Structure formats: C-alpha cells, structure tokens
Amino acid sequence: MHSTDNISTQNIWSILETVCDPEVPVLSVIDLGIIRDVKITRANDEDQIEVVITPTYSGCPAMDVIRMSIRMVLLEHGYKNIKISTILSPAWTTDWMTQAGKEKLKAYGIAPPNPKQQVCNTQLFAEDEAVQCPHCNSYNTRRISEFGSTACKSLFQCNDCLEPFDYFKCY
Amino acid sequence: MNETLYNYTLHLADNALILAQRNSEWCGHGPVLEQDIAITNISLDLIGQARSLYQYAAELSNNIFSSTTGARTATEDTLAYLREGRAYKNCLLVEQPNGDWAQTILRQFFFSTCQFFLYQRLQRSADSTLAAIAEKSLKEVTYHVRWSSEWVIRLGDGTEESRNRLLNALDDLWPFTGEMFTPAGYETDAVNLGFGVDVKAIKPLWEQRVNEIFAEATLSSPITGSEGVWMQSGGKEGVHTEQLGFILAEMQSMQRTFPGCEW
Ligand SMILES: [Zn+2]
Numbered sequence: 001m002h003s004t005d006n007i008s009t010q011n012i013w014s015i016l017e018t019v020c021d022p023e024v025p026v027l028s029v030i031d032l033g034i035i036r037d038v039k040i041t042r043a044n045d046e047d048q049i050e051v052v053i054t055p056t057y058s059g060c061p062a063m064d065v066i067r068m069s070i071r072m073v074l075l076e077h078g079y080k081n082i083k084i085s086t087i088l089s090p091a092w093t094t095d096w097m098t099q100a101g102k103e104k105l106k107a108y109g110i111a112p113p114n115p116k117q118q119v120c121n122t123q124l125f126a127e128d129e130a131v132q133c134p135h136c137n138s139y140n141t142r143r144i145s146e147f148g149s150t151a152c153k154s155l156f157q158c159n160d161c162l163e164p165f166d167y168f169k170c171y
Numbered sequence: 172m173n174e175t176l177y178n179y180t181l182h183l184a185d186n187a188l189i190l191a192q193r194n195s196e197w198c199g200h201g202p203v204l205e206q207d208i209a210i211t212n213i214s215l216d217l218i219g220q221a222r223s224l225y226q227y228a229a230e231l232s233n234n235i236f237s238s239t240t241g242a243r244t245a246t247e248d249t250l251a252y253l254r255e256g257r258a259y260k261n262c263l264l265v266e267q268p269n270g271d272w273a274q275t276i277l278r279q280f281f282f283s284t285c286q287f288f289l290y291q292r293l294q295r296s297a298d299s300t301l302a303a304i305a306e307k308s309l310k311e312v313t314y315h316v317r318w319s320s321e322w323v324i325r326l327g328d329g330t331e332e333s334r335n336r337l338l339n340a341l342d343d344l345w346p347f348t349g350e351m352f353t354p355a356g357y358e359t360d361a362v363n364l365g366f367g368v369d370v371k372a373i374k375p376l377w378e379q380r381v382n383e384i385f386a387e388a389t390l391s392s393p394i395t396g397s398e399g400v401w402m403q404s405g406g407k408e409g410v411h412t413e414q415l416g417f418i419l420a421e422m423q424s425m426q427r428t429f430p431g432c433e434w
Contacts, residue, residue: 058219058307088223089303091310124321124387146318147208151215171310 007047009038012074016051019073022065023150024168026108029066032056033096036087048081049074054092056171057151094171106134111156111167131167133158143167176298177231178260178357179367181250182407183301184224185261188251189415190282191217192422193269202272209318213279216311223304225250252426256415260355263406264347266414273326273336277344280319284380285351287316288373297365320384327388334390341393349402352377358407 016035021027029035037052051070055063067084074082094113102112111134130139138160148155153166194214201207225247232245243249264282269275290312293305326333352374354362361367382392405411425432 055219055307057216058223058311059215059217060219061215087303088307089299091307124317124324145205145208147205147212151212 007040007049007079009040012038012040012049012051012079015073015077016070019066019069022062022069023152024105024108024110026104027097027101029053029070031098031101031104033098033101034066034092046081047079048083049079050083050085052085052087054087054090056092059151092171094168097168105168109134109165110153111165113168113170129170131156133161133163134165135163136161173231173235175357175360175364176366177228177235179361180224180228180231180301182260182355182357184221184228184250185259186265186282186286187217187221187224189259189261189418190265190279191215191221192418193265193267194275194279196269197275206272210275213315213318216308216315220304220308220311221251222247223307227300227304248426252423256411256419257409259411259415259419260407260409261411261415262347262350263403263412264344264351266406266412266418267344267347268414270340270343271336273333274340274343276319276322276326277337277340279315280323280384281344281348281381282351283312283315283319285370285373285377287312288376289368289370292368292373296367301366323384324388327385327390337388337390345393345397346400346403350404350406353402353404355407 013030013035016038017028017030019029021029021032034053034056035051036054037050039050039052041048041050051074053063053067053070070084071082095115097113105112111131114129114131131141131143132139133141133156136158138158140159141156142159143154144157144164145155147153148166152169152171154169155164156167157164191214194210194217197207197210198214199207201210228250229245229247232250236245262282264278267274267278287309290305290309294302294309296302296305323337326337328334352370354370358367358370362369378394382394385392403412406415
C-alpha cells in the first residue's frame with residue numbers, strides 16, 4: 001500500500017505510463033499526449049490528486065474508458081482522493097504524441113502521424129499525404145479509405161509489399 | 172446574463188445533436204462503405220461537440236435554476252433525452268429528413284459552412300468555455316466542410332442524374348438556410364454581452380463560399396435569383412417543423428420508457 005506521505009507527481013506520471021488507449025493498446029496515455037497536468041494538493045491531512053486530461057477527438061468513445069482506467073489504476077496504488085478533470089483548450093494535436101509513441105505505433109504495424117500537419121484546412125481534393133509503409137518502409141503507398149478501424153485512422157495499402165495498413169492521421 | 176448564456180449554449184448543442192441524430196440514420200445504409208463510415212464519423216464528431224455543450228449547459232442550468240425552484244439536477248442526458256420539442260432550439264435545417272444522398276450532402280454543406288465561420292469567431296468569445304469548445308470543434312468542422320464541399324462538386328458536376336438530385340435537394344433545403352443568419356433574441360443578447368457571434372456578419376462569408384463551390388460544381392448561384400424565396404424560421408425559438416417530433420420520439424424513447432436506464 002502506498003503511503004500518502006511524500007508522494008510526488010513523478011510517481012503519478014509513472015503509474016499513468018501503464019494506462020493504455022483501449023483502441024490502440026500499444027500506446028499509453030502519456031505516449032498519446034493527452035495527460036496535460038498532474039497536481040497534488042494537500043487539504044485536511046489528505047492528498048488530492050488531480051489528473052488533467054484533454055480529449056483526442058470530441059466524440060472519441062475511448063475517453064470515458066480512459067478516465068475510468070486512470071481512476072482504477074490510481075486506486076490500485078492506494079490513492080483515494082482522485083479527481084480527473086478535462087480541458088479542451090489548447091486542443092489536442094498529433095504533434096503531442098511522443099517520439100516513443102510513434103515508434104511503438106510503427107512497430108505495431110500502424111503508420112504514425114506525419115510530422116508535418118497536412119490536413120487541417122478546407123482545401124479541396126487535396127493530394128494524399130505521402131505515408132510510409134510500416135512494414136517495408138516504402139513511400140509508394142495509396143489511401144484506400146479516409147477512415148479505418150477507428151475515426152482517428154485511415155486505411156492505406158502499400159504498392160510495393162501490397163500489405164494494407166492503418167495510418168494514424170494528422171490532427 | 173446566465174440565462175442568455177444557457178439558451179445560447181443549448182442552441183449550439185441542439186444543432187449539433189439533431190444533425191448527428193439525422194446523419195446516424197445512414198449507419199449501415201451509406202451508398203458505399205467508405206462514405207457510410209464518413210457520414211457516421213461526422214455524426215460522432217457532432218455528438219462529441221453536443222456533449223461538451225450540454226455538459227456546460229447543465230452546469231449553467233444548475234447554477235441558475237436549482238437554487239430557486241428545487242428543480243431536478245440537469246445533466247447532459249436530461250437535456251438531450253427529457254426535453255420536449257418546444258424546448259429544442261436547433262435550426263430547422265438540421266431536422267430536415269435525409270432524403271437521398273444529395274439532400275444529406277447539401278444539408279451538411281450548408282450547415283457545416285455556417286458552423287465553420289461561427290466557431291472561428293466563437294474561439295474569441297468572452298466566455299472561455301465556449302471559446303475552448305469552439306477551438307476543439309473547429310478542426311472537425313473543417314473536415315466536414317471539405318468533405319461536403321467535395322461531394323457537392325462531385326454531384327453537381329457529375330451525371331445528369333446526380334445533378335438533378337442536387338438541384339431537387341436545393342429546392343427543398345434553400346428555404347431553411349435563411350434562419351441560420353437571422354438572430355434569435357438570445358443570440359442578439361449574446362452578441363451584446365460579448366460571448367456570442369453575430370450571425371448576420373457571417374452571412375456574406377457563407378454566401379461567398381456557397382457561390383464558389385456551386386461555381387465549381389457548374390451550377391448557377393443559389394443566392395442570386397432566390398431573393399423572392401420565403402425563408403422559414405422559428406426553430407431557434409422552439410417552433411419546429413413536424414420532423415423534430417419524429418426524431419425525438421425515436422431518440423428519447425428509451426429514457427422515457429425506462430427513466431434513468433443505463434447500459
Ligand atoms: Zn510495404
């Protein structure tokens with residue numbers, strides 16, 4: 001059981017490393033960049049832990065599960081007074097995904113978001129982004145569908161190794 | 172101030188929810204799988220926006236009303252599932268039936284283009300919660316504008332069949348576009364209080380975008396030549412077409428039959 005004396009935010013951050021995105025289980029909530037802050041306040045001889053998160057997409061169905069998982073894992077570690085709050089601004093972007101997260105995605109067979117934002121404008125019939133195949137590293141790929149298994153991914157196929165793969169879209 | 176903010180927030184939330192509910196009727200019925208997924212993902216974006224707005228409206232409602240009347244505590248769910256049609260403040264446009272694919276596309280294009288310019292300005296709202304919701308939603312709405320614009324062009328500049336369907340959709344939907352730019356009382360108050368967006372000011376931007384996309388679609392401007400068309404209104408003040416009743420009957424039936432049920 002964790003002693004509530006002397007706890008540090010660093011402990012909380014390392015516990016949060018074990019909370020995964022239910023849709024993309026190789027990514028932790030830290031890798032995703034959705035944990036914006038961890039605060040510990042002491043009142044009435046008790047530590048209150050506040051975890052501030054931001055949603056990826058407004059309608060992302062995983063957010064409720066993620067909130068619940070954060071609460072559960074902190075309870076397991078003996079923390080009782082837990083508050084999980086949500087902020088919307090600044091809005092989440094795939095730029096906040098960690099480099100480690102991008103590497104884990106690729107190893108899992110999902111092409112990570114391109115480093116340069118290419119999608120957030122109203123330009124019509126835009127050229128498909130050049131997306132690298134996570135299997136053979138070829139850039140000779142094509143988009144099959146704007147949406148893949150979840151809203152945050154598109155479906156691509158590699159023209160060289162012919163494997164289909166998901167691409168985690170820039171956002 | 173608080174009641175204006177509450178009404179204004181509900182109006183934005185209702186627009187998003189009712190259009191989401193309409194679009195979700197396509198789930199499993201889209202013309203091709205990719206577009207079925209696209210339209211239902213747009214639904215999901217709109218439900219997400221509606222949730223943020225209803226959560227805020229519930230907080231405002233509980234601050235305004237509970238202390239005085241002892242009314243039940245509002246939540247995002249009570250606002251969505253337990254209000255009567257008369258209390259809904261969405262524009263008439265979003266409650267119109269899906270019709271064919273052209274009608275759904277054109278409704279989305281007209282609405283998203285307006286919402287894009289509105290959220291762009293709402294990011295600078297004096298109310299920081301509305302500003303944050305607008306900022307978060309704008310990325311999603313940008314995609315909705317792009318997607319629906321491309322489809323308007325594809326249909327207008329497609330076959331004779333697709334073009335006729337789009338023109339029929341235009342006849343049906345045009346009379347519902349004027350309401351978006353005619354402020355309700357709470358919208359005018361919201362502008363004066365510094366947190367609302369002046370919808371009259373975004374009308375020229377919307378018209379310009381509509382003209383550009385229609386020109387690209389090889390169609391004549393719907394704006395010039397429609398001066399005489401009677402514009403319907405009333406939705407923002409709770410006076411709806413018969414369509415809303417059917418939407419709510421389906422959407423609210425579970426909560427009204429089994430109050431408070433969860434799954
Ligand atoms: Zn490949």
